[in-house]
Amino acid sequence: xxxxxxxxxxxxxxxxxxxxxxxxxxxxxxxxxxxxxxxxxxxxxxxxxxxxxxxxxxxxxxxxxxxxxxxxxxxxxxxxxxxxxxxxxxxxxxxxxxxxxxxxxxxxxxxxxxxxxxxxxxxxxxxxxxxxxxxxxxxxxxxxxxxxxxxxxxxxxxxxxxxxxxxxxxxxxxxxxxxxxxxxxxxxxxxxxxxxxxxxxxxxxxxxxxxxxxxxxxxxxxxxxxxxxxxxxxxxxxxxxxxxxxxxxxxxxxxxxxxxxxxxxxxxxxxxxxxxxxxxxxxxxxxxxxxxxxxxxxxxxxxxxxxxxxxxxxxxxxxxxxxxxxxxxxxxxxxxxxxxxxxxxxxxxxxxxxxxxxxxxxxxxxxxxxxxxxxxxxxxxxxxxxxxxxxxxxxxxxxxxxxxxxxxxxxxxxxxxxxxxxxxxxxxxxxxxxxxxxxxxxxxxxxxxxxxxxxxxxxxxxxxx
Amino acid sequence: xxxxxxxxxxxxxxxxxxxxxxxxxxxxxxxxxxxxxxxxxxxxxxxxxxxxxxxxxxxxxxxxxxxxxxxxxxxxxxxxxxxxxxxxxxxxxxxxxxxxxxxxxxxxxxxxxxxxxxxxxxxxxxxxxxxxxxxxxxxxxxxxxxxxxxxxxxxxxxxxxxxxxxxxxxxxxxxxxxxxxxxxxxxxxxxxxxxxxxxxxxxxxxxxxxxxxxxxxxxxxxxxxxxxxxxxxxxxxxxxxxxxxxxxxxxxxxxxxxxxxxxxxxxxxxxxxxxxxxxxxxxxxxxxxxxxxxxxxxxxxxxxxxxxxxxxxxxxxxxxxxxxxxxxxxxxxxxxxxxxxxxxxxxxxxxxxxxxxxxxxxxxxxxxxxxxxxxxxxxxxxxxxxxxxxxxxxxxxxxxxxxxxxxxxxxxxxxxxxxxxxxxxxxxxxxxxxxxxxxxxxxxxxxxxxxxxxxxxxxxxxxxx
Numbered sequence: 052x053x054x055x056x057x058x059x060x061x062x063x064x065x066x067x068x069x070x071x072x073x074x075x076x077x078x079x080x081x082x083x084x085x086x087x088x089x090x091x092x093x094x095x096x097x098x099x100x101x102x103x104x105x106x107x108x109x110x111x112x113x114x115x116x117x118x119x120x121x122x123x124x125x126x127x128x129x130x131x132x133x134x135x136x137x138x139x140x141x142x143x144x145x146x147x148x149x150x151x152x153x154x155x156x157x158x159x160x161x162x163x164x165x166x167x168x169x170x171x172x173x174x175x176x177x178x179x180x181x182x183x184x185x186x187x188x189x190x191x192x193x194x195x196x197x198x199x200x201x202x203x204x205x206x207x208x209x210x211x212x213x214x215x216x217x218x219x220x221x222x223x224x225x226x227x228x229x230x231x232x233x234x235x236x237x238x239x240x241x242x243x244x245x246x247x248x249x250x251x252x253x254x255x256x257x258x259x260x261x262x263x264x265x266x267x268x269x270x271x272x273x274x275x276x277x278x279x280x281x282x283x284x285x286x287x288x289x290x291x292x293x294x295x296x297x298x299x300x301x302x303x304x305x306x307x308x309x310x311x312x313x314x315x316x317x318x319x320x321x322x323x324x325x326x327x328x329x330x331x332x333x334x335x336x337x338x339x340x341x342x343x344x345x346x347x348x349x350x351x352x353x354x355x356x357x358x359x360x361x362x363x364x365x366x367x368x369x370x371x372x373x374x375x376x377x378x379x380x381x382x383x384x385x386x387x388x389x390x391x392x393x394x395x396x397x398x399x400x401x402x403x404x405x406x407x408x409x410x411x412x413x414x415x416x417x418x419x420x421x422x423x424x425x426x427x428x429x430x431x432x433x434x435x436x437x438x439x440x441x442x443x444x445x446x447x448x449x450x451x452x453x454x455x456x457x458x459x460x461x462x463x464x465x466x467x468x469x470x471x472x473x474x475x476x477x478x479x480x481x482x483x484x485x486x487x488x489x490x491x492x493x494x495x496x497x498x499x500x501x502x503x504x505x506x507x508x509x510x511x512x513x514x515x516x
Numbered sequence: 517x518x519x520x521x522x523x524x525x526x527x528x529x530x531x532x533x534x535x536x537x538x539x540x541x542x543x544x545x546x547x548x549x550x551x552x553x554x555x556x557x558x559x560x561x562x563x564x565x566x567x568x569x570x571x572x573x574x575x576x577x578x579x580x581x582x583x584x585x586x587x588x589x590x591x592x593x594x595x596x597x598x599x600x601x602x603x604x605x606x607x608x609x610x611x612x613x614x615x616x617x618x619x620x621x622x623x624x625x626x627x628x629x630x631x632x633x634x635x636x637x638x639x640x641x642x643x644x645x646x647x648x649x650x651x652x653x654x655x656x657x658x659x660x661x662x663x664x665x666x667x668x669x670x671x672x673x674x675x676x677x678x679x680x681x682x683x684x685x686x687x688x689x690x691x692x693x694x695x696x697x698x699x700x701x702x703x704x705x706x707x708x709x710x711x712x713x714x715x716x717x718x719x720x721x722x723x724x725x726x727x728x729x730x731x732x733x734x735x736x737x738x739x740x741x742x743x744x745x746x747x748x749x750x751x752x753x754x755x756x757x758x759x760x761x762x763x764x765x766x767x768x769x770x771x772x773x774x775x776x777x778x779x780x781x782x783x784x785x786x787x788x789x790x791x792x793x794x795x796x797x798x799x800x801x802x803x804x805x806x807x808x809x810x811x812x813x814x815x816x817x818x819x820x821x822x823x824x825x826x827x828x829x830x831x832x833x834x835x836x837x838x839x840x841x842x843x844x845x846x847x848x849x850x851x852x853x854x855x856x857x858x859x860x861x862x863x864x865x866x867x868x869x870x871x872x873x874x875x876x877x878x879x880x881x882x883x884x885x886x887x888x889x890x891x892x893x894x895x896x897x898x899x900x901x902x903x904x905x906x907x908x909x910x911x912x913x914x915x916x917x918x919x920x921x922x923x924x925x926x927x928x929x930x931x932x933x934x935x936x937x938x939x940x941x942x943x944x945x946x947x948x949x950x951x952x953x954x955x956x957x958x959x960x961x962x963x964x965x966x967x968x969x970x971x972x973x974x975x976x977x978x979x980x981x
Contacts, residue, residue: 135934138960141885143864175930288870350960352861380854380960382930389845396817399608405753420606464964465640465847469600495603495815495845498963499929 054090055509056107058100059115059457060479061085062486063122063446064432068424069362072417075424080447081483086112087120089453092206092508097447115457117479118503119486119493121427122445123182123454124384125434127371128281128321128342130187131198131211132159134172137377143352144287144378145219145258152377153224160191169201177205177513179383180502182454183434183444185210185281185319185342185371187253190226192234199242206508208247208444208452210279213238215268216259218297228263235271243278247452247508249440251279251319256286257307258293269311279438280313284320284341287353291325305330314339317439321373322347323361324354332366340369340437343429345390347375358395359402359418371437372429385501388426388494395419423491453509456502460489462515463497470496519555520974521572523565524580524922525944526550527951528587528911529897533889534827537882540889545912546948551577552585554918557671557973562912580922582944583968584951584958586892587910588647588919589849590899592836593746593786593807595652596663596676597624599637602842608817609752609843610684610723617842618689625656634666642670642978644848645967647919648899648909650675650746650784650807650836652718655691657699664707671973673712673909673917675744678703680733681724683762693728700736708743712917712973714905716744716784721751722772723758734776744903745778749785749806752818756790770795779804782904786838787812788826789819797831805834805902808894810855812840823860824867824883836902837894850966853891853959860884888956918974921967925954927980928962935961 061082068078086103088096088110096103104110132155139151159165176184188195188211195213202209215231216224226234235252243250252271254260260268272280285291285304294304301307305326308314314337323341326334334341343356361368372387373379379387398419404411421429435445444452460471470492471477480486493501505513526547533543551568553561553575561568569575597620604616624630641649653660653676660678667674680696681689691699700717708715717736719725725733737745750756750769759769766772770791773779779802788806791799799806808821826833837852838844844852863884869876886894900910909917925936935957936942945951958966970978 134931135938137931137935138957140887140956140960143861143868143870171934178930288865346858349858349862352858352864354862354865376931386929393811393814393817396608397814397820399817400753400819403608405608422605464851465643466599466602466841469636470602473600491605492603495605 053509054088054110056110056112057087057089057115057120058112059085059118059120060486061087061120061447062427062490064428065446067433068422068428069418070364075422076483078428079424079483081486083479083481087447087453089509092453094447094449094451094453097449115504118457118459119480119489120455120457122431122447123456123505123507124180124430125371125438125445126176126181126184126374126384127319127434127437128344128373129184129376131172132156132168132189132194133377134168134175138350138380139377144290145293147351147378149221153221156189157224159189159194162193162197165194165197166201169197173201173205173207175382177505178502179499180456180458180505181382181384182505182507183208183440185251185279185438187214187255187281188212189214190216190224192238195238199248202248203246205512206247208249208440208454210249210251210281210438212251212253212281214253214255215264216255217264218261219259219293228261228267231264232267232271239275239278243275249279250275251281253281256283256290257304258290258297262298265307265311268313272313280318282308282320284308284323285325285330286322287351288325303327303330305333309333319371319437321375322353322356324348324356331360331368334368335366338369340371342371342373343391344373344375344379345394346381346387347379348394349390350380351378355394355398357398358391358421359398359415362418363415369437370429371434383499384430385494385498388421388430391426392421392495395421423487423494426494427490453506455506457504458493458501459503460493460497460501462500462503463493464500467492467497518974519553519575521575521577522552522554522580522585523577524550524583524585525951526552526585526912527892527955529893530911532898533887533893534883535829540887541948543893544889544948546951548944548946552912552918554974557918559912559914559916559918562914580969583922583924584945584954585920585922587896587912588921588970588972589645589895590836590903590910591641591646591649591839591849592784592899592902593809593838594649594841596637597621597633597654597659598842599633599640603815603845604842609755610758612816612843614686618686621654622689624654624659627658627662630659630662631666634662638666638670638672640847642970643967644964645921645970646847646849647970647972648673648905650716650744650903652679652720652746653677654679655681655689657703660703664713667713668711670977671712673714673905673919675714675716675746675903677716677718677746679718679720680729681720682729683726684724684758693726693732696729697732697736704740704743708740714744715740716746718746721748721755722769723755723762727763730772730776733778737778745783747773747785749773749788750790750795751787752816753790768792768795770798774798784836784902786840787818787821789813789821796825796833799833800831803834805836807836807838808856809838809840809844810859811846811852812844813859814855815845816843820859820863822863823856823886824863824880827883828880834902835894836899848964849895850959850963853886853895856891857886857960860886888952888959891959892955918971920971922969923958923966924968925958925962925966927965927968928958929965932957932962
């Protein structure tokens with residue numbers, strides 16, 4: 052048993068800031084000088100250093116100075132085998148898949164390529180401050196295996212699963228419903244709840260899943276009710292029309308997944324750009340989740356996620372934020388926050404009634420504004436709630452796994468250093484307001500260069516050179 | 517006289533790539549192994565190394581290996597005194613100005629603050645690969661003076677001018693029409709065409725300029741017809757409505773500037789998000805320019821610039837790209853290209869007829885796609901044409917000033933290094949297509965970390981640590 056202490060300035064959340072409009076500080080917790088005590092990777096004590104240090108007289112303490120320590124970032128939607136091809140030119144979703152993505156993903160049928168890719172994938176995640184992902188793989192079981200194997204070696208909490216597609220993909224890439232079922236079964240047995248790995252039944256999207264494939268997903272979910280379900284929903288208008296062709300009886304996109312009893316807790320639909328009011332309401336009622344992937348939605352020209360709609364208290368939908376790397380062109384969840392802020396602001400061009408007073412919705416517009424509180428909650432505790440893993444990660448509560456990031460607010464692209472001196476006279480954060488302003492600077496003026504250290508289960512897994 | 521040679525892989529433009537749809541290579545020039553010869557800062561020879569090396573037997577040659585060398589980037593719209601306050605939270609244009617910007621800009625009335633700010637401003641620009649800016653200052657003449665003084669010390673080509681506002685700003689910040697006129701005259705005499713400095717008559721925007729102030733601008737332009745004119749136009753819906761209040765007789769935003777004879781060659785209106793068809797046509801006819809500031813338009817929720825409309829061959833408008841730092845949250849023109857690509861793609865969600873087939877405009881949609889050719893042309897030769905300085909900068913033509921950037925395609929955020937190996941087998945670019953693919957990777961997967969060296973007038977002004 053290794054017991055160790057980490058001393059520093061800690062910032063995490065105890066509640067959803069969208070529930071505290073006008074008093075967001077009530078959702079957060081800031082300890083300018085705190086102590087986190089970790090025993091075998093699990094948080095056993097957390098509080099002000101002055102209160103707690105006495106309890107652990109002989110504790111080995113790592114003092115992380117001049118940093119803000121937050122829980123590790125959670126990426127709710129990322130494509131492992133797109134690591135190398137991120138940021139490919141010039142197409143919207145469907146032709147982009149055909150031209151760039153399927154050929155690269157097909158290479159992950161080779162075990163060595165998948166193994167090497169997994170090393171790079173996790174290296175990139177840790178350098179970005181991301182400690183948990185919900186990840187797509189490919190149709191090749193070895194791709195999923197190598198993802199879980201590398202996650203195990205790094206002791207990282209990962210949700211993933213064989214990514215099924217049996218229609219609207221090239222012959223060299225498609226799976227069959229039966230093979231998908233059999234391979235998924237094998238992988239669930241081998242990896243689900245083994246170490247920190249969790250398994251998600253993963254039909255890629257309704258546009259690429261025949262009724263037979265989704266029938267098999269339903270069977271898997273019945274046989275493994277505690278497994279996750281991860282897919283895409285309503286990303287792109289052409290895709291949505293295509294879903295109507297593959298599943299002719301469905302009233303809308305969500306109805307396809309509902310038909311196969313996939314929509315409930317632990318279900319995540321990525322993107323959710325073009326959801327109807329009815330779909331929002333049904334996702335809310337089902338306690339299911341969606342993922343907001345702003346950089347991908349912009350990069351692929353998919354559309355603008357309605358952040359203020361998803362956070363409507365009358366029908367709040369669980370939510371993660373995601374890179375959607377490689378449709379999103381960055382690995383960094385800080386870059387996701389930059390993009391998410393911009394999408395929220397652009398949505399407000401219409402919602403504040405600027406263009407057409409009849410479109411004015413001041414409450415939704417307010418909810419579109421991504422404050423530092425809303426932003427960092429969304430990629431830590433909020434993301435954990437969206438994935439139904441908030442009993443394990445997402446904050447510094449005792450009993451949770453000690454995944455965290457140390458952020459240096461002075462590091463970033465040209466301009467970040469001087470900007471940071473506007474807050475707290477350039478010193479360390481003294482108040483929660485100081486810390487929140489620094490976090491906003493990190494997500495908007497800074498970038499992944501602010502990630503100084505990333506810790507997994509109480510061990511340092513990345514230190515910036 | 518210093519004569520020196522720079523050997524390396526050069527990429528620049530000879531024409532507007534939007535004129536070469538389907539054959540963009542015809543607009544560009546790539547020398548995998550080229551030689552640029554500079555005499556006292558001016559390009560005197562440019563061509564393949566094998567052809568030219570013999571002409572200059574005793575030449576001192578700097579060999580820049582494993583880089584793509586492009587002309588220095590041109591930022592058409594940036595606010596010098598917002599260097600420290602970039603990326604301020606939560607407001608659209610008008611309240612953002614009042615809350616964050618005017619208080620910070622007011623500090624530049626202090627000469628020492630302005631001088632220190634200018635050092636940081638140019639340090640940030642050079643680290644971003646930007647060698648020319650068209651910059652706003654503040655209402656304080658010392659702010660403009662210190663910008664030009666620092667530009668002179670660095671021998672950089674800068675267009676700027678005292679930035680007049682006499683209405684819709686706090687008492688501590690407003691100027692008067694008469695003082696603006698007198699101070700502008702003094703500054704024009706002192707700085708215009710002195711060294712590489714060029715002067716722009718700079719009414720901040722019609723919303724903050726009374727008829728009296730614009731009358732004085734007209735007078736200045738009559739008295740100094742070769743001076744530039746730099747302002748804002750149609751950035752934000754609330755601003756546009758406000759212009760109608762300040763200038764009640766005007767038919768539209770552009771008509772205000774037309775009334776005072778400001779619109780013609782060397783006129784730039786920043787943003788131009790909400791221009792009418794008539795305004796586009798009149799800008800075209802006047803041979804005036806607009807600036808596309810995607811990151812600012814997203815960050816402030818201003819709206820989406822119609823790139824495919826501005827590049828309509830029937831009424832092509834001259835165009836620069838700009839950071840609009842600090843409304844734009846990055847100093848880097850590479851980050852501008854990332855944002856510009858995304859704005860173009862989002863525009864196409866409507867234009868490709870996905871949502872409403874009646875909105876389909878395939879030609880405009882095609883023009884919205886920001887290829888590497890269109891992108892790098894826009895921040896080099898295209899930017900120079902937009903500013904009417906293409907006789908001096910923007911390409912490697914003989915007679916131009918030797919401002920350039922050496923880009924390292926392997927450097928960037930997590931993911932950039934492996935991505936770069938997809939092109940040219942990870943080696944140096946051999947063909948123009950290789951180089952263009954690398955440039956696209958730099959702008960989308962990479963960021964300012966790709967800027968390895970920045971040269972001004974044939975001298976290295978920045979070298980990445």
